[in-house]
Amino acid sequence: MGELSMQDAIQQFLKQSRLKGSIQALQIEDVWEQIMGKTIARYTDKIQIINHTLFISSNIAPLKNELLYQKEKIIERVNEALGEKVINDVVIK
Numbered sequence: 001m002g003e004l005s006m007q008d009a010i011q012q013f014l015k016q017s018r019l020k021g022s023i024q025a026l027q028i029e030d031v032w033e034q035i036m037g038k039t040i041a042r043y044t045d046k047i048q049i050i051n052h053t054l055f056i057s058s059n060i061a062p063l064k065n066e067l068l069y070q071k072e073k074i075i076e077r078v079n080e081a082l083g084e085k086v087i088n089d090v091v092i093k
């Protein structure tokens with residue numbers, strides 16, 4: 001049986017577990033301000049990843065509209081921040 005580093009073992013576990021989306025959502029929350037800017041980050045209520053879809057919640061109607069126009073850019077920036085293609089779609093709630 002081969003030996004794995006702790007990092008490799010954790011990554012292998014996450015690939016096989018349902019926790020990966022939750023952990024990636026937390027990673028996105030940590031860099032959301034850098035990705036989207038202070039104003040958008042301030043008025044974004046919640047970020048979730050479910051089945052390769054990023055769900056963004058906000059109560060500000062003009063912000064929702066702006067985010068709808070930026071869906072492709074959001075997907076690109078988030079995937080770049082995570083270092084892998086995780087997000088295929090964005091839903092604004």
